[in-house]
Amino acid sequence: xxxxxxxQIRKQFGEVTTLHGIDLDIADGEFIVFVGPSGCGKSTLLRxxxxxxxxxAGELAIDGVRVNDLPPVKRGIAxxxxxxxxxxxxxxxxxxxxxxxxxxxxxxxYTPPVTRAARVLQIEHLLExxxxxxxxxxxxxxxxxxxxxxxPKVFLFDEPLSNLDAAxxxxxxxxxxxxxxxxxxxxxxxxxxxxxxxxxxxxxxVLRAGRIEQVGTPIELYHAPANLFVAGFLxxxxxxxxxxxxxxxxxxGVDVALPDAQRVRVAVDxxxxxxxxxxxxxxxxxxxxxxxxxxxxxxxAIALEHLGDASVLYLxxxxxxxxxxxxxxxxTRIAEGEVCRLGFRPEHGYLFRADGTAFRRLNPLx
Amino acid sequence: xxxxxxxxxxxxxxxxxxxxxxxxALTLFPFLxxxxxxxxxxxxxxxxxxxxxxxxxxxxLALGIGYTDASGQWVAPPFxxxxxxxxxxxxxxxxxxxxxxxxxxxxxxxxxxxxxGRRLGLNILFLMQMFxxxxxxxxxxxxxxxxxxxxxxxxxxxxxxxxLAYAGGLALHIWTIKGYFDTIPxxxxxxxxxDGATHFQAFRYVLLPMAVPILVVVFLLAFIGAIIxxxxxxxxxxxxxNLTLAVGSKLFLYTQNYLWGDFAAAAILSxxxxxVVFLLAxxxxxxxxxxxxxxG
Numbered sequence: 001x002x003x004x005x006x007x008q009i010r011k012q013f014g015e016v017t018t019l020h021g022i023d024l025d026i027a028d029g030e031f032i033v034f035v036g037p038s039g040c041g042k043s044t045l046l047r048x049x050x051x052x053x054x055x056x057a058g059e060l061a062i063d064g065v066r067v068n069d070l071p072p073v074k075r076g077i078a079x080x081x082x083x084x085x086x087x088x089x090x091x092x093x094x095x096x097x098x099x100x101x102x103x104x105x106x107x108x109x110y111t112p113p114v115t116r117a118a119r120v121l122q123i124e125h126l127l128e129x130x131x132x133x134x135x136x137x138x139x140x141x142x143x144x145x146x147x148x149x150x151x152p153k154v155f156l157f158d159e160p161l162s163n164l165d166a167a168x169x170x171x172x173x174x175x176x177x178x179x180x181x182x183x184x185x186x187x188x189x190x191x192x193x194x195x196x197x198x199x200x201x202x203x204x205x206v207l208r209a210g211r212i213e214q215v216g217t218p219i220e221l222y223h224a225p226a227n228l229f230v231a232g233f234l235x236x237x238x239x240x241x242x243x244x245x246x247x248x249x250x251x252x253g254v255d256v257a258l259p260d261a262q263r264v265r266v267a268v269d270x271x272x273x274x275x276x277x278x279x280x281x282x283x284x285x286x287x288x289x290x291x292x293x294x295x296x297x298x299x300x301a302i303a304l305e306h307l308g309d310a311s312v313l314y315l316x317x318x319x320x321x322x323x324x325x326x327x328x329x330x331x332t333r334i335a336e337g338e339v340c341r342l343g344f345r346p347e348h349g350y351l352f353r354a355d356g357t358a359f360r361r362l363n364p365l366x
Numbered sequence: 367x368x369x370x371x372x373x374x375x376x377x378x379x380x381x382x383x384x385x386x387x388x389x390x391a392l393t394l395f396p397f398l399x400x401x402x403x404x405x406x407x408x409x410x411x412x413x414x415x416x417x418x419x420x421x422x423x424x425x426x427l428a429l430g431i432g433y434t435d436a437s438g439q440w441v442a443p444p445f446x447x448x449x450x451x452x453x454x455x456x457x458x459x460x461x462x463x464x465x466x467x468x469x470x471x472x473x474x475x476x477x478x479x480x481x482x483g484r485r486l487g488l489n490i491l492f493l494m495q496m497f498x499x500x501x502x503x504x505x506x507x508x509x510x511x512x513x514x515x516x517x518x519x520x521x522x523x524x525x526x527x528x529x530l531a532y533a534g535g536l537a538l539h540i541w542t543i544k545g546y547f548d549t550i551p552x553x554x555x556x557x558x559x560x561d562g563a564t565h566f567q568a569f570r571y572v573l574l575p576m577a578v579p580i581l582v583v584v585f586l587l588a589f590i591g592a593i594i595x596x597x598x599x600x601x602x603x604x605x606x607x608n609l610t611l612a613v614g615s616k617l618f619l620y621t622q623n624y625l626w627g628d629f630a631a632a633a634i635l636s637x638x639x640x641x642v643v644f645l646l647a648x649x650x651x652x653x654x655x656x657x658x659x660x661x662g
Contacts, residue, residue: 052556073562081660085553088659089575098571099561132657146561 002063002076002153002186003028004049009058011044011210018044020210021058026188031180033197034190035233036207042190043158045207049188050079050156062153073099075154078147082159084139086131086146092118093127096145110149117148120179137168144179157189161196173199194234198222206230223364228356231282239350240288240324242281242297242317246273253346253362256281258297259319265295266349268359279359282350285312288326288342296343299324301334315340404428404630411626428631447632449607450614455639457525457610458592461532465588466581469536473543474569478555488541495537500597506531507601523604531602532592539584546580547573551660576659582650590640611636 004026011019018041026032034042047053049060051072060068067075078099087095093114100110118124121141131139140160147155157176161169177200180187191197197204198218206213206221206229214226218234225231231239248255253267256279266281273279283297299315302323311332315324326342334340347363398415406413407421426433428447435441475481476488499506507522510531514521520530550573558568574581593612600613609617615632618625 050560052559071562072560077560079557079560081553081557083551083553083660085551085557086659087554087558087572088657098558098563102562102567131659143557146557150561 004154004186004188005059005061005064006049007059007061009045009048009060010056011041011048011053012056018210019048019056022210022212024205024212024215026186029184029186031187031189031200031202032205033201033203034188034205034207035192035194035197036213037233038192039209040207041210042192042207044210046079046156046158046188046190049154050077051075052079073103073150076152077154077156078150078152079156079158080140080143080147080160082162084131084143084163086139086142088131091128091130092123092134092142092145095131095142096149099146099150113149113151114145117145120148120182121145121175136164137172140164140172144176148179148183153186155183155185155187157187159191160189162191162193169193169196176200194236198234204234206233224361225350225358227358228280228282228352231350231352231358235284237285237312237325237327239282239284240317240326241322241352242283242324243320244279244281246270246275246277246279248275249273254279254351254359256351262298262318264297264344264349265346266351267346267362268349268351269362270351270359273353273359278354280352280354280356282352283344283348285325285327287344287348288328289344290326290328290332290340291343293341294343295346296341297324298339298341301336301338301340303336304332304334306330313340315342400630400633403626404634406627409623409625409627411624424627424631427628428635444628445614445617446607447611447614447635450609450611450632451635451639453525453609454593454611454636457528457532458589458639461529461592462585462588464529464533465536465539466585468533469539469584470543470574470577470581471569472536472540473547474573476540477544477547478552479565488544491537492541495535499535503597503601506598510602522602523608525603525608527602528599528610531598532588532595535591536588539588542584543577543580546577550576554659579651582647586644586647589643593636593640 004024006022006024006026009019009022010017022045034045036042044053048055051067051070055068059066062075062077072079087098090098096114096117097110100113115124115127118127121144123138123141123145126134126138126142131142134142140163143160160176161172164172173196176189180200189196189200201218203215203217204221205215208229214221214230216224221230221234225234228241232241242258244256244258246254247257247263249270253265254270254273255263255265257263258281264281288297297318299318302314302316304314305312308330310330311328313326313328313332313334315326316322317324324342347361350361351359353359395415402413402415402417403411404424405420405422406417407419407423423433423435423441427441427443430443430446430448432440432442476484510520510522510527514524514527518524520526554576555563555568555572558572559565563571593610595610596612596616599610600616603609603613606614606617611632615629615636618629618632
């Protein structure tokens, strides 16, 4: 139960700056997910919050109290590591009880919370085992249990599911969501998996190269990305981008000319832009369809993948070498090299300025 | 065995066994020779491997019992061999314990803490260890002579001085332990820090239990090193009562009269503590202590 306030947090390793002034307010009980590509600083940010890395400049406050110089345990945080980081020489019970033992509790005091946490995580029958005798999913439960017994104000998760196989990952994801509902604790979760981010987060923080690109709910980020980077990062397959230039602007949208002179329409508020401005058109693969006529991009097919529930068509973007993708109904048949017209509704389009920032979409939830 | 084997396979197996047996014999021969010499009457280095006549006279002397020789004369033990053995065990145990304590903590600092001159310090330690102790004997003597005038129990002819001298040779052990610490994932100690452990508690309760095998190896190496060390011990220890077995048994070899039989018995005795410590240590040298802590 805690609020976090990050003010201009900076982190330097020698000459290298990995965090360039992070500002963020986290509400009590909120589930915050940090996402971003490798090396964007998301793990470093988590570790500075944990107290495993010192803060070079700026202020970190938990419940309004400055904690920059407090060791991890005094900050009231608990952390779950990507590699589990269990104590291999201790049994599951001892692993979970270690922190409480260090805090000076006696065996009669720390046994109830440990068994309670084990029951919540369904690992009661494993308490006597050593970590080596556990499966990956069980180890991760122990790591989470070790965090729970500490009764922290803030839970920190550093890519906790990335070492698990796909099926187990889904299951653990659901359990973490359930845990958040039950404990109502503030949780900060680092991942590079956008599905985890979209499903778990109250708010997502997208990071790139040590800076926050955008903070918002999953729906906001998906429908109203602030820039090209965020738009490209969330969504799978990735959003399609085609460069072009503005031809005409009116109250209901913008006409864009693609490099090979095709014209498409996007429903965005282009206030401040001029015809002739260089822009980037964005369309999500799931919004493209093979319906002929209307607002469409013509492109040559490269390959077709059948996923069972859908087919993903890859095409050569007009005028550039980029690959486009379109999520089409299952069992679609298209020959390689065939030119297809991929239609989309103007309100489904995104448009970005030359500097990467997005134009406001007129009807984002359409 | 359903595996299909080449016809030359059988020959290769025989050749390998023959080679192994040959090297085994080569290794065991000197040891068997010493056993033989210690059981042979008289003091002869040469002779057949299997003694024609078994005599326990050398062993009786070594164990401080004494015996009546062929002419009916009582031969008293010339030297306190058991006392030397005790000295050796005492010095080796204490110095190995001190070495273990210092090199483990040093290795932790070098492996985990960040401080100026870390890399330089490690290399300097290692380079200094390269310098043979034998070449600095005179310096060692002078140093302990000076120390002795202030702290008598660390001066020349004290066991304290020898223990201190041995404890100085820990650079190699620091490297060994640091190498092992480096293989243990840092996250495990970070988890301990998050659990509320101080640096020392993370070291004591998390890192050390995982490092038991390497600590046992280092203790063993330090122990063996101290038992068999001759040059430094011969310079620092003088009185007959104070000698270690390695230095003392040399007294059986007068210039005019080499008492090979007595020497052999003493030599085998000095192997005894090493064997015992090794057998005790063996069960701690297990692998897989760090398994399961992190995703491999």
